[in-house]
Amino acid sequence: MHHQHQHQVRRAPSDSFRSLRYDTQKRSYRFDNLSAIESEPPRGHRPGSFYGGNGRSTPVEEILRLPLTWWMNSTAKNHFVAMIGEFVGTTMFLFFAFAGTQVANVGAQDSTTTTNATNGFSPIVLLYTAVSFGFSLMVNVWIFFRISGGLFNPAVTLAMVLVRSLDYVRGSLLFIAQICGSLLASVLVRALFPTQLNVRTTLSADTSRVRGVFIEAILTAELVFTIFMLAKEKHRATYMAPIGIGMALFIAELVGVYYTGGSLNPARSFGPCAVTGVWDSEHYVYWVGPAIGALIAVVFYKFIKILEYEIANPGQDADGEDEGVSPPVSRDGWRKKDEEA
Structure with missing residues (x-):
């Protein structure tokens, strides 16, 4: 059950030209070549938003796909x-x-x-x-x-x-x-x-x-x-x-x-x-x-x-003193590499 929860996928209402899924593990939306299965939205669902199994709506922009692009990978x-x-x-x-x-x-x-x-x-x-x-x-x-x-x-x-x-x-x-x-x-x-x-x-x-x-x-x-x-x-x-x-x-x-x-x-x-x-x-x-x-x-x-x-001028793109690139070096001045290995 825990494994299934990690890979839970939210499906969005779609027609033959729309198919969008939200992968909760990768935290991103992805398209399928097949139409998503339409299901009844839960109570309280707001129009114009996608919903998941937890009953909460996830507002996203609806994306249209051109029919002529279906043949493309x-x-x-x-x-x-x-x-x-x-x-x-x-x-x-x-x-x-x-x-x-x-x-x-x-x-x-x-x-x-x-x-x-x-x-x-x-x-x-x-x-x-x-x-x-x-x-x-x-x-x-x-x-x-x-x-x-x-x-x-x-x-x-x-x-x-x-x-x-x-x-x-x-x-x-x-x-x-x-x-x-x-x-x-x-x-x-x-x-x-x-x-x-x-x-x-x-x-x-x-x-x-x-x-x-x-x-x-x-x-x-x-x-x-x-x-x-x-x-x-x-x-x-x-x-x-x-x-x-x-x-x-x-x-x-x-x-x-x-x-x-x-x-x-x-x-x-x-x-x-x-x-x-x-x-x-x-x-x-x-x-x-x-x-x-x-x-x-x-x-x-x-x-x-x-x-x-990057280590010649550490922190050149940082907003604060503790941010940016720090040059880890050993006593002889050379950068430490794979010491633990």
């Missing part, structure tokens, strides 16, 4: 949902970023690049473009990180696969979604605004391709490492990670827009080129540079993880 459905979130998120991020760049370049219709090479340098245009990209990333990451992780960038996706936060299947699917989102964002901006698409990324006249690769690599490494430390590493300020990520892109754009267009994102450069049909000879810079930057961030991140950076 949980893994396939999760990949499908993540792809949708990444596609829509990338589209929204780049739509507002591209639209802001269009507004910044209103008086420069003879230029089709963010470097504005034929019209000279304008700090105001540069700042407006950087703000558009940084704030758009911040807002949309905050919206979509619960659905797909809010990556919106093949370089970031590559980095997440290399540190095993994503498997290869999920990473490949998100890559496809990001490319498609970039294409749709470029099409929307070109169709909605009466000026030509001024958002391609090209190198400025005094920037060589080698310099362009290294500029893109360094800026991308900063962005990816920011994502690692603020989003992948869990801490008390994780919920504010989108702010730091958006600001990282903002400062990178301030540096990179004039020299390379400030891509840091192969999908961001691919979409406008595909839609305008203009493929610059240096387009490969915006794939090679961000990929190298992602690798740099991954190597440094793994390096500090091996060194156990």
